[in-house]
Amino acid sequence: MCGIAGIHAYLDVAPSVDRGELARMNLRMATRGPDGSGDWLSADGRVGFTHRRLAIIDLSERGAQPMHSADGALTITFNGEIYNYRELRAELEAKGCVFRSDSDTEVMLQLYEERGPAMVEALRGMFAFGLWDSRQRRLVLARDPLGIKPLYYSDDGWTVRFASQAKALLAGGAVSRDPDPAGIVGFHLLGSVPEPFTVWQGIRSVPAGATMIVDATGPHEPRQYYSVARSLARRAGEAKADAAGARAAMSAAVHDSVRHHLVADVPVAVFLSAGLDSGALLGTMAELGARDTLAVTLAFEEFRGAPLDEAPLAAEVAARYGARHVVRTVTRPEFERDLPAIFDAMDLPTIDGINTWFVAKAAHEAGIKVALSGLGADECFGGYPSFADVPRSVHWLQPFGWVPGLGAVARRAISSLGGARLGMHPKAAGLFEYGGSWPGAYLLRRSVYMPWELDDLLEPELLEEGLRRLAPLSRIAAELQAGRPLGDFDRVAALETSLYMRNQLLRDADWAGMAHSIEIRVPYVDPFFLAALPPGEVLAAVNAKEAVADIPAPPLPLASRARPKTGFVTPVGRWLREAAGAAQDVNFSTASRGWALRVWQTGWTSGLAPA
């Protein structure tokens, strides 16, 4: 779990790699890896890698990176964790491979030797890496299936550069800061920048679940080796168990995933809220034999003694499973003090991530390097209201789509009649236009602004060009391509997992966690785990989002189940609203609009030029 970067001058006319540029990229990622720093430059000067290390597996110098294969032909700079590295290593050893270290990184080198870039399919974990294959003179870039670890690249036609952070690429000094209309429009629509775009035209994200080869002709198109929709479709085709069997399968899947996510040579903590998902993780950890686990909970002065205070319930869960409980109280002055650092760490504009910032900060203060998070449970168990709302919207409103133009007329009518004065959310005007299709209903559900509202915020040319390139509806629809129709639950799960979770939650967990040198592990975000769960319709039928409480033995306390799902109810929402300078009496979803603008104006509009 670290920060990586590299440069490859692939055309003969390109100047050789500049060590100074590598060093500047490395420095920009200092908090990602405080335990070590390494550089490597190929003998001909055409490839250079750099690495910041947060040592978690094989703490010795033998685990240092960039790491070379025994014959020196392969070199890797790798960010992440491979949870099944011991199994893979045993397989390789059985075939005669000899290992020099106990690190997962070396397993990746030997696995590449055996299988080439397709080796990513065998990896269980979170990863982003650059691997130089000097025999074939090619650079392989790869990212984990669900997009937990980030990887950005920039190609100017002569030289390709990659890094864990977009801002590190800029810090190198050779990458253009021309704005990217698609990414900018995407942020204003959704509150996070949808990959593969960033807000800079010259920087793109390697897509989640993709590998990318760079040879003497430059980068090839990314090759997708994993798709959420396809894997859910495959799962839907499997035999359906009865309710008891389904619950057992769920429990076995969570146990297996947590067991894998505990692999570390340092203590593993847990971010504990009052919800079921993180409690189930802690309970499962205890059941698997983790003792004296540190559990970190955020609390806020404003909520002390109120039902919104998560600390008391979290304390009960922590006590039940014998965890050491740390309650970290965040105050408004601290939030305001941290804001400049938050904007600096925020790699791409986003309207979220503040809670993760503080819980990671608390974990760091407690001396922790690794923590499990319940992120992703809502996506796989159907915890969001969208699992009910989006299918309902599509089924009711589909007929309106049969009359072309009717939706747009309805939207204009509602807008001109002053929907806002009637207390309607501005987005409601789009219900008839968008609500009848899967991509439209999803966009309506997840958007901060709708496309027709952006006229007031963005330059007309940028908006038109951005919408054309972003093509939000077809981009959303593409995430439903599974080779066969998916059920309602799986459709929403595919959209939430490959859009909201990937572009918002996981990216925020990365920058906010790494800013405090905390590796956030997400056992609910794991293709092996997803594949082991029962089919989506069965999860819906057994009410998986509540059945989670019974996964650990002993199960979660009754009080946990009784607590209504509250969503985003930290006062951070209110602080953001006030920091954004919006009116007091608006609901959070419109408040996030003010915050979106504040983020954009503070962090990005000065020439798109963060330090």
Add this chain to the structure above:
Amino acid sequence: MTIRILALVGDCYGAQGGIARYNQDLFEALADDGAEIVILPRLGDAAGLSLPRRIRQHPPIFGQLRFSVASLAAAWRHRPVNVVFCGHVFMAPLAWLLARLFGARYWLQAHGVDILPLGRGRMRRAVEAADLVTTVSRMTRRNLLERADVLPERVRVLPNTVRGLFAPGPPSEALRARLGLGPGPLLLTVGRLSASERYKGHELVFAALPALRAEFPDLVHVVAGDGDDRARLEQRARELAGDPAAVRFLGYVPEEELPSLYRLADLFVMPSSLEGFGIVYLEAAACGLRVVGGIGGGSADAIPDERVGVTVDPKDREALVAAVRRSLGQGRADQTAVEPYRQPHFAAAANKLLARLLSGAHRMKSIA
């Protein structure tokens, strides 16, 4: 299997200029490796020329409709066609159509100035449908990606190459005497004197001459090239340079005589603001002549670093004077910086791009 390429170009054999030259270099590199190429030009007649093996060129047809009909007929006659190569953005819709009709891959080459007015209609969509786009410079690639929604991986850079006749050598005193140039130093500019190419910046050099000649009294600006703007430029030279002897117009200089001119001169100066690539910079440097170019366009790609020369802001006269003064004291250009632009590197890169195009997925994107 022999790869067959149908090439729609503005001009190639039997024509002058950088783009014709580039097309010849590219087709020869591909034909050397075994490809068969049929060239359909709009201008330039190859009749009477002996073309390299596996390369054929049809007579030029300028009219758009006749050209389209002729290209359809040629594609039919030469089928199967594996690749339709399009040498100019304006022909992209036709190239797209031919590739689609004949099941070929579609390779578009963009040179720089041709992509400026891309617009929003059919032309843009035809560019976006290309399987492979090559540009001569990084700047052209960036401009193209800004104007068209093409996957960046599909847009590759294939820089111009410098031919073998451009190589260092001793200066010819006989040439100096024949041209009556005096002891120098000699500043040299090579380029068309065309009213449509005033961005090349001849007048900026004229305007810098009084300041430079105050320091180097025998300095002469030698201008090679001809065109419809010559009379005006001669008039401007008289007005700006102060001394009629300060600028010497040579008219058109055939390519084979350029190397000796480069070897004789002391500095190549062309503060151009819009060069698609600027092959002349490289040719000068390949003969050992140090270069002062202009910031803008693709010049940065032909002047990669200080070993070859510098680029200055064409609007900044003092910077130009300072760059000339400094460069005159720096000796000849470093040949190691020119080596990657030599033909073997170009040919390898071109053939790898062809292989990449042929191995990629066969996509036939609709532009309707």
